Every structure is written in C-alpha cells, then in structure tokens.
Amino acid sequence: MNDLNGYDVEDLQPGMNACFSKTITEADIVMFAGVSGDTNAVHLNEEFAATTRFGARIAHGFLTASVISAAVANRLPGPGTVYLGQQLRFKVPVKPGDTVHAAVTVLSVEVAKARAVLSTVCRVKDTVVIEGEATVMITSRAQRAASELQAMPSVA
Ligand SMILES: C/C=C/C(=O)SCCNC(=O)CCNC(=O)[C@H](O)C(C)(C)COP(=O)(O)OP(=O)(O)OC[C@H]1O[C@@H](n2cnc3c(N)ncnc32)[C@H](O)[C@@H]1OP(=O)(O)O
Numbered sequence: 001m002n003d004l005n006g007y008d009v010e011d012l013q014p015g016m017n018a019c020f021s022k023t024i025t026e027a028d029i030v031m032f033a034g035v036s037g038d039t040n041a042v043h044l045n046e047e048f049a050a051t052t053r054f055g056a057r058i059a060h061g062f063l064t065a066s067v068i069s070a071a072v073a074n075r076l077p078g079p080g081t082v083y084l085g086q087q088l089r090f091k092v093p094v095k096p097g098d099t100v101h102a103a104v105t106v107l108s109v110e111v112a113k114a115r116a117v118l119s120t121v122c123r124v125k126d127t128v129v130i131e132g133e134a135t136v137m138i139t140s141r142a143q144r145a146a147s148e149l150q151a152m153p154s155v156a
Helices: 026-036 046-050 061-074 141-151
Strands: 017-023 082-086 099-110 115-124 127-137
Touching (some): 026 061, 061 082, 061 099, 061 115, 061 127
Antiparallel strands (some): 017 099
8 A cells, every 4th residue: 555545556456346336426527618618519418319310418528537547546556557548348328316336346467667457347237338458557665665765875
C-alpha cells in the first residue's frame, strides 16, 4: 500500500478484483454535457431520442465509462494509479436512473515496469453494458525506495 492506501504494484496478483457502483442520474447527464461539451441530442433531447432505436434518452458512453475510472482510482489498484489506456465496447445503452456496477479484475502484472492490465466490466443489474480492458501504471515500493535514496544528501 502507498501513503494514500492504494496498492503498490508489488501487492497485485492476477485475479484480485473490486467493484464501484454509481447511479447515473438526470443531473449527471446534464452536468456531463456541460463539463465535456458533448450536447448530443440522444442524451439531452427527449423528442429526438424518442425517434431513435433506443426510444428514450441514454447516458453518454464516456459518463458510464467514468465509473470504471472511479473503480480503478478508488478501489483497485486505488489512489495513485495512472491510466495508460482503456479499451471500451458499449454493448447496451444506460438510461437515466440506472445503477452501474463497474467491476475491475487484475489480468496481468508487470512489476519491473509498474504496470498492470485489468478487465473492466460495467453491469446494470445482470446485463453487461460495457466491457473492455485498462492498462494502468501503479505506485511501486521499489521506485519509492530508489527516489528516497536519490533524495538523501551524499556523505563525502
Ligand atoms: C458520440 C457519443 C455517443 C454516445 O456516447 S452513445 C452512448 C454509448 N453507446 C451506447 O450506449 C450503445 C450501446 N450499444 C447498443 O445499444 C448495441 O450494441 C447496438 C445498438 C450498438 C447494436 O445492437 P444490435 O443491433 O443488437 O447489435 P448486434 O446484432 O449484436 O451486432 C450488430 C453488429 O454490430 C457489431 N457491434 C455491436 N455492438 C458493438 C460494439 N459495442 N462494438 C463494436 N461492434 C459492435 C456486432 O459485432 C455486429 O457486427 P457484425 O454484423 O459484423 O457481426
């Protein structure tokens, strides 16, 4: 664990898993449109959305995907983790009011590079709405020790 209670890369093992859940509210969709600038009518305009194959407004895909980011940042590997990549497949639309459960599972760990690959799956009830994989950089005890050594004043 690092100072912020995130796992160090040395602590990670394939198969470790964690979940973070969040309900995607109307307010989230409106605020995400504002924050991102993505004002796509399929998210905001009920009349337009009713004419689409979804029949009603749906959440931004990247809003739903952000629950994965929360799972990675808050749960596993936790605080200090840095995203290197995230693959996403949007399988089923998420509607306002749906609760998204983001499950992350460690697939592989590369201790020397302080990297890991995680399976990232979002479900609403039992339905998979997003699946993909994340590549992340993780804090490392070895790197912390090396930096602390470098910071020490040298004795002549
Ligand atoms: C600009 C930003 C906008 C947004 O954020 S929109 C919000 C995020 N997106 C979503 O919520 C979409 C969620 N996904 C869905 O609702 C469904 O998924 C679709 C409506 C897209 C497709 O459903 P169906 O018609 O039942 O698809 P099928 O019969 O399973 O597949 C038809 C072809 O489409 C490919 N496909 C389906 N989903 C995906 C995907 N997520 N990524 C890549 N390809 C996909 C399949 O493979 C197949 O292709 P082949 O005909 O060649 O076999």
